[in-house]
Amino acid sequence: MSQPPLKPVLQKPPGYKDPNATAVQPGFRPPPRKRVLPPSFHPKKTKSSCCRVCCCCFCIFFFILFLLIIICGAVFYLWFDPKLPSFHVQSFRISRFNVTKKPDGTYLDATTTARIEVKNPNGKMTYYYGHTEVDVSIGEGGDETELGTKTVHDFSLGKQKTTSLKVETKASNKLVVDGVGKRLLTRYRSKTLPLNVEARTKVGVGVAGLKIGMVGVTVKCDGITMKQLDGGDMPKCVINTLKWLNIR
Structure with missing residues (x-):
């Protein structure tokens, strides 16, 4: 059986452009696409690393400083064995006590002399005291009546020494409730x-010839009676310091 004759291939005319072909300019190459890296391959910021290093150094420095302070405090305590001073009311005398009722009210006249014993129990430390203001009152609860205030000048108390502070007060024609x-x-x-x-003062410590700063202290001796003192009792006072610490 004879094959059909082949169709002649049509020749494209000069200047013909195929509309389905992509036009590529000679000598031009499209720019390569930038590869997208995962977040774990991104370089870390230098600023964040520096801040982290500074914070670590800062924390280490303060930790070492805090540790040194604790060690120094422990050595100081073991070597000097510090003890707080003690305050006692040694005696209290009322040389005059008159209550006079007049037409315009009731008046009180009182003269008192108190002695406060201050003791330093330490064998390696000296205590320094600033100006001390001593208030004397009588009564209790809401019926306290002020009898006066006395100022005691600066003084120091050597190792294992004891001193006595004399406080004299006087109230004249003090109006009180009937x-x-x-x-x-x-x-x-x-x-x-x-x-x-009640005594308000500042206390400093002397160690090895050095004087360490003053701390505000309030000493309270409340509710003492003449019967206690006449019986030989010397009530111990309460020391308030740092506004929250009460020590007997």
């Missing part, structure tokens, strides 16, 4: 009158 005045006079005669002494 019922309070009568109650104070009754308790004075029975020697059950509450006596209150």
